[in-house]
Amino acid sequence: MLDSAWGADDHPYMIVSALLLLAQAATPQPAQPADIIVVGQRAEQALADCLARACPPAEDVEASLQASVEQFTGGRYVDARRTLQASIRRNRDHAAQLPGPVSSLYATLATVAEHEGDADLWRTSARNNVLVLREHVGEGNPATLTEELSFADNILGMGQTATADEMYGTAQRHAIEAGHANIAAGAAFRRAWLAMLREQYDRAERFATQAVTLAGPGDRTIVELRDILRARIAIRKGDKGAVDALAARLRQSADAQPRLLFSRPIENIDPAQFIDLSFPIGGWNDSRIRFADVGYWVRPDGRTADAEVLQTSGLGQWRQVILDQVADRRYVPLDVPAGSPGTYRIDRFTIRGTIGIATGTRIRQRVGQLTVHIVDLTETEAMSAAAKRQMAEVRSRQGS
Incomplete structure (x- = not known):
């Protein structure tokens, strides 16, 4: 259960996407062959070779991360999870010597667990990521914060x-004590954005001002970012021109991650609303994971263009819903040379139920309503190598 009231456009998973974009500071059923871009198994073979020669822990971790990324990008979420869990078992005792790499194993496992729908593994992996860094690099270290x-x-x-709000506050306090003002500002802005989403507008303004200070x-x-937040508050209060007004005065470097101004939620993913009767009615006991990788351009004016599904499995009737959501986004306009096409991005969308125990059984299975989960493959460090390969294929097809 959620521990606060949410507006119609405030699904918590969409909120996290917004926070990650603004603060700056995933095994499915096979799809039709025509829908799939074949992803090779070079990294998996490299991992097998590494293990066969008893490679050092640092090489093991790096090869495991790359193999899990290859599996995740190919839609093989279970294989990615198993690869990461096996590497953690082999290498967790080396965390003192390799705190960053070992923490990356946990962080990547958390992403995979989120998209696979295992909330318990998601939570424990994310926590273990932090615990490794706290113990071996220190509570006030920028990486830990x-x-x-x-x-x-x-x-x-x-x-x-x-x-989450309490944790943001704790991180903000620790960052201030350690002298990391930029991280403290990122924490304060997260608190501002969360307050805005909970319609606590005065509190949101106070935290946003604190972040600037x-x-x-x-x-x-x-x-x-403070001005973006103020624009979002204005939109919530009925000012339909707030996005255009803000976009007109904001510019950003194309080398930075595009900052989101506006994005509509994927409001209804209930299969009962669609014609395709091959989907079970309702989200209950639906064991499938459906995903899509969507490539799109963020043009210099901050609008998206040419959104297309690069890879999909079981997406069905949600395909157009997701494409429409990407097409409707608005980003901060880019500060780029005249004639620039903008910047290209790839987002992974996963639609799945949550793993849990249904009433009347002790068997763990997918239960509850289906939800949407998004990760930016072009920005997430652990996913970037595989995303770049996909991007190169897209650009080759487009002649760009």
């Missing part, structure tokens, strides 16, 4: 808004 915020984002994604007068980005 950054992962503390990521853990809070995960908790928010599970609908635990009060807990913490970041300092020279940080243009946090000022723009």
